[in-house]
Structure formats: structure tokens, C-alpha cells
Amino acid sequence: MARKANKNANIKDVAALAGVSIATVSRFLNGNLGRMSKTTADKVQDAITKLKYVPNSVARQMITQSSKLIAVMVANVDDYFSTELFKGISSILESQGYIGVLLDANADIEREKTLLRAIGSRGFDGLILQSFSNPQTVREILHQQMPVVSVDREMDACPWPQVITDNYEAAKAATTYFEKQGYQHVVVVTSELALSRTRQERFRGIQAAADNVDVLEVSETSYNHSDVHQRLTQLIAKSDQKTVVFALKERWLLEFFPNLIVSGLIDNQDVTATGFADTDFIRRMEPKLTLITQNPFLMGASSAELMLRQLAGEQVAPDKMIIPAKLQ
């Protein structure tokens, strides 16, 4: 598109008119407003507007080799977990003048590859990735060296630092807690186990702590609500032990928990429910449940910190940072 730049105005003119240093204008242009007073920022903005100054960002990018943009690829922007991750990332990046922009894999590994290809050729300064692909594929597709941090999805032989939850331990600890309350029978509600390592880890954690485990797999893309509700009801009734319904994904709690309440099944006496839950919706309903909270905001913030250290030139070891989940 045409850019109607005022050829006569440059950064020096802006600084002079605003009565500030060139460095201040530069920080302003980079969105690095952390230590800048509102008065100063307004002065610079006014000078830019008056002079119709257009920073030649692309030329600047050629010189500094930095766009100050960090690509954040999430698994599915419809999941609260992914958006909280992004909010945590953005909050930290922005404190250092970087901007996090979100790209959505939309739970589609082929789409993720297309976006990775675009990220590799668009001059981003770094990539924070909640990935479906393995690290080898990611590296091949990016086809250039850039700082990468992996978050949430645990990866083997990963050349980048990772920020993860210990899903196995969290599920095992929760199951043990409910066993101690007398809930010996566990009904697991999950999306397809085979498709996600996270789910598998959680399921293994439950199996490590309980003997009487039933599983109901629900396909995320196609299922009949009343059918699932009915099968769930049957599974709960199957054992004469006290039952805890354990959702490996909050979505299934949100979908099926209200009807289980209405049908009088969940009473926190013979039957209770738990699961991984990031939002507050389930917590606000009656009867109150004890749930597992990861901390996606903190996971995001931690991965942004690892990114900033790399951007500052530090060699960061490809270690796994574990953000513990809490039962509450």
C-alpha cells in the first residue's frame, strides 16, 4: 500500500519538537513505554502527529535485524488455557518493549506447519510454541535460527527450553486425595487418549493411584451430548464403590457436570467430580468441587522470561521448567 511519508521529517525533528532525546523517541517507537511518563509519551505522540512523521520501520528492521515481534503459536485459541498462556507471555514481553502476537494452530497439525513456515520467513525475533509437531519438524520448517521456547506440551529430544506442568504427578496426587476420601472408583472422561501425550500422562497418573478405573473417551469433533450423558451415568452406577468422575479436560466438566447435578447424581457423598480446570465457571457452581489448577498465566510468563534471556544473547540450556499444578 502507499505510505504517505513526510520525507522531510526524521527522528531528530521529532525529538527536537518534543523536547526529548532521540533515545526517548526511539524507545517510544519501539513501544518501550515502561519507564516513560505519560507526559513525555504524549509530547512525542504530538510531535509525530504534527510532523506527520512515519518511522521507516522496515529500514530500521534491516539495520537492527529486530522486529521486536515474538510469535506465539497456541494449540487452539478457543481454549482458555491457550489464551491465559498468551496473556502471561504478553505481560512479560511488553515490559521489555517486545510485542507478543498470537497465531492459532486451530488444533490442526497441518495448519500449524503452514503457520510455522510463515513465521520462519516473516522476520519475527522469536517463537513461543504450544506445539503438536515434534521439535525436528519445527526446526526443519522454520529453516532459520531463532530463539524458541516450548510451553505446555512436553517434548523429548527438544533443543529448546520447555515450560511444562507435571501432568502425571498432578493426576496421581489428585487421585490419591480422593482415594483417601473413600472414592475408590474413578470414571475418567477424556478426549481421545491416543492423540495427546498430556492426556496419556494424566491417565497414567490416575492408574498409578487407583485400581478401579473406567474410561469414557469422547471425540472432540463429533459426539452426541445425551448419549455421552447416558454412558457416563451407566459408568458411575457400574461400581458399588464411591465414585469420582475425573475430567482430563475442563470442557467435559463444563459440558456434563451441570446435567449430572440436575439429575441429582453428584452429591459429594456417593459421587463427586474433579478434573483439570483453568476457568472459574465450575468453581462457582454448587456443590463445590475440589479441582486441579494449572497456572497457564504463570507458565506463559515463565516462557516469556526464558525468551527474553535468549534475546539478550544468553545461551539458555534446553531444560524443563516445571510449574506445579495445585489441587484446590
Add this chain to the structure above:
Amino acid sequence: MARKANKNANIKDVAALAGVSIATVSRFLNGNLGRMSKTTADKVQDAITKLKYVPNSVARQMITQSSKLIAVMVANVDDYFSTELFKGISSILESQGYIGVLLDANADIEREKTLLRAIGSRGFDGLILQSFSNPQTVREILHQQMPVVSVDREMDACPWPQVITDNYEAAKAATTYFEKQGYQHVVVVTSELALSRTRQERFRGIQAAADNVDVLEVSETSYNHSDVHQRLTQLIAKSDQKTVVFALKERWLLEFFPNLIVSGLIDNQDVTATGFADTDFIRRMEPKLTLITQNPFLMGASSAELMLRQLAGEQVAPDKMIIPAKLQ
């Protein structure tokens, strides 16, 4: 960061090794894979990997003045409405080789301004905006000419095309529908009315169709759940007419509807509930409600089409495109 480019490999080498045209490699690099077979894409990817070819995207950007990136600023990425908007936008942009990247205003007008400043200086090709700020402010902060489309928030004296829902008509039509079913008393549950024109339009629509209207304003940032539940219960009992609880925001339905069911209040006889709802959660609960659906995915897709027409050089009039909401 260092970019270890292979100085000897260029786009011609890639094309030769892959046995395709330079135009094909170029389309691949721009992520424009719409009409490319998977075999061809794989061949190009292999050649790039073998030659360790790094496209000099920044230099290319200087020549074409195009990053193929469209900034999508949403009001709050935690809202399903905003993420569906983004999914609709992305689906259309990508069919033409553009990539939509999401920036999150986080329901904060000052933060929105900071991000707009960054967008203006980062070489984006265009901006699709679900805005808190008025058009004059947006234009001033961007301080450069770029194609803009406004979506969802209706703006006056707007220099760009807008894609909106007719909130007034949708609320009025729904209220009329419930009046005809005998629900003469309306209890409106809303966030602060003064803060959002959208809410005001919806409220005006309800007032235009009903005489007996009570309002419960709940602050999004601070409220006590049981307190709100109690006030809601009192308002429902206040009139001896049949009551419809009308949520101007889905969040309030999600928060308070389950407890209203459990306490036996909502029976679809004397008391029912409705509201603007974009997700499926509420629809799956019992008793079934009749709700208002906007179509954020279609609104996003439509705004992306208006963006593409501008990017193709067309002068698009600053008209309002209305995507009707449905009662279902």
C-alpha cells in the same frame, strides 16, 4: 539474533533443485499454499532444507512493501466472541496468502493504545480492529496510512468499513418473542451499561419492546457470586408476571444459570432465561433455552473480505455491513 544464512543459495537454486518455477517457490515462501499440491510443497521444503536457504524476508519486505501480516486487535482474547472473530478472519486471509496475527487489548483502553502504536511502526499490511478507542484516536496513534476494518463495536464518523451486529434489533426481537410467550417481566443482567455502547443498544432494544424491566448491573472486575445470585432471585420474585432473565453477556448466563436451575427457579413455565450466547455450553443444559446467536466467525470472515479488497487496491466505502443475529 544471528541469522546463519547460506549466502550461496538463492531462490533460483531452490526452484532448480525442487524442479519447480521461481513463482512456485515464492508462493510457498509467502505461505500461499492454496492451489499447491502437497507433493510440490514437500519438494520445495526439501530443497530449502537441503540448501539451508534463508529467504531474506526483510529485504523482500523493503522491495514489496508488504509483510503479508494483518494485525487483528481484539477486545479480550478470553472472550469466545473475540477468538471466533479471529478464526473467521484467519480462514479468509490465509486463502490469499496473508497471515492474521492476534493482539489482545485485554479490555484495557490504555493497553490498546500501546499496541496500536506498535502496529503503526511494525510494517503490518493492515489492521482489523474490535476497538475501544474512537476512530480519530486510532488514526492518530497509527500515524500512517494502512487499510483498516472495524468489527463488532459500532463507531460513528468512522473512516473505515465496519462489520457489526444490529444489537438493538436483535434485543428488541427477542424481547417481543418472549412477550408473546407471556413473559411480561424482564430482568436484565449486564455488566456496567455506561461502559459499552453495545450493551446500551441491547438495553434500548429491550426497553422498546417491554414495559416491566428490572436491571441488575454486575461489575466485571469485582462482584460477589452469592450476592448477585440472591439479588437476581429477589428481582425475579419482584413481579407477579411471568419473568424472562435476559443476560446481555453470555458470561452471566454461564455464571448464574446453573444455580438458578438447581434452586428450581428456571422451569420454562413461570421463569425462563435468554441472552446473547456464542458458545454451545448453555445450549446443552436442561431446560433448553431460546438464545440469541451472533455469528462472530462470519463477522470475522466478512471483515477479512473487506480487508482483502482494500489490499487489492480497491477503494472500499466506509459503510456498515450488518450481520444479523438469530434467535434459536
